[in-house]
Amino acid sequence: MVSLKTLKCTNCGNPLTSKEKDKIFVCSKCQNIMEFLDGDVKKVESTIARFNKSGNSEKVYMPFWVVNTDIKVNSEKIVGGRVMRFLKSEKKMSGNQDLYVCAADISPDIVKGWNVEFTLRPPAIEEEDNFQGIPRVPAFIDNHGAKQHSEFMFLRHEAEISGTLQKIDYDFNINSYRIVYVPFYKNKNKYQVGI
Numbered sequence: 001m002v003s004l005k006t007l008k009c010t011n012c013g014n015p016l017t018s019k020e021k022d023k024i025f026v027c028s029k030c031q032n033i034m035e036f037l038d039g040d041v042k043k044v045e046s047t048i049a050r051f052n053k054s055g056n057s058e059k060v061y062m063p064f065w066v067v068n069t070d071i072k073v074n075s076e077k078i079v080g081g082r083v084m085r086f087l088k089s090e091k092k093m094s095g096n097q098d099l100y101v102c103a104a105d106i107s108p109d110i111v112k113g114w115n116v117e118f119t120l121r122p123p124a125i126e127e128e129d130n131f132q133g134i135p136r137v138p139a140f141i142d143n144h145g146a147k148q149h150s151e152f153m154f155l156r157h158e159a160e161i162s163g164t165l166q167k168i169d170y171d172f173n174i175n176s177y178r179i180v181y182v183p184f185y186k187n188k189n190k191y192q193v194g195i
């Protein structure tokens with residue numbers, strides 16, 4: 001059975017509308033930022049980052065889930081990959097780590113690069129109070145999905161830097177998550193980071 005209900009702002013009670021399928025709602029009255037999760041809306045921790053690079057194309061805000069985790073690798077079985085790790089001196093995802101997961105419905109090939117890059121080298125974010133009228137790219141992945149993606153990203157990265165990872169025993173504990181809007185310039189289907 002389908003139940004219809006009016007979604008309201010958790011802060012001011014204003015009815016929420018969204019033209020697109022977006023997992024994030026922003027109240028048009030009070031700018032409260034909420035997530036749509038398990039059939040309801042609730043307040044979500046959020047950050048809007050300031051554009052600090054100039055560009056000629058259209059400005060958009062790209063949603064990223066930032067999942068704060070504690071990652072501990074207890075043991076790894078690697079065949080022939082030990083030396084490569086030191087030679088490549090790749091950064092690891094370990095300890096207390098913010099994992100970036102793009103929430104937009106964009107090709108995985110493009111998104112993978114952003115996610116790994118931001119996770120290993122977090123962008124220097126200056127916070128903006130609001131979206132300044134700049135359009136938001138809809139969030140396609142909710143935070144359940146983001147948590148799964150973040151663990152998968154850690155495992156894939158671990159496998160890639162080790163060369164031949166056969167076995168891994170690890171702890172992956174999620175502490176918190178938030179949505180971070182990262183500035184991008186959009187030119188047709190090409191995106192460039194605006195930070």
Ligand SMILES: [Zn+2]
Pocket residue numbers: 009010011012013014027028029030031032
């Ligand atoms: Zn409101």
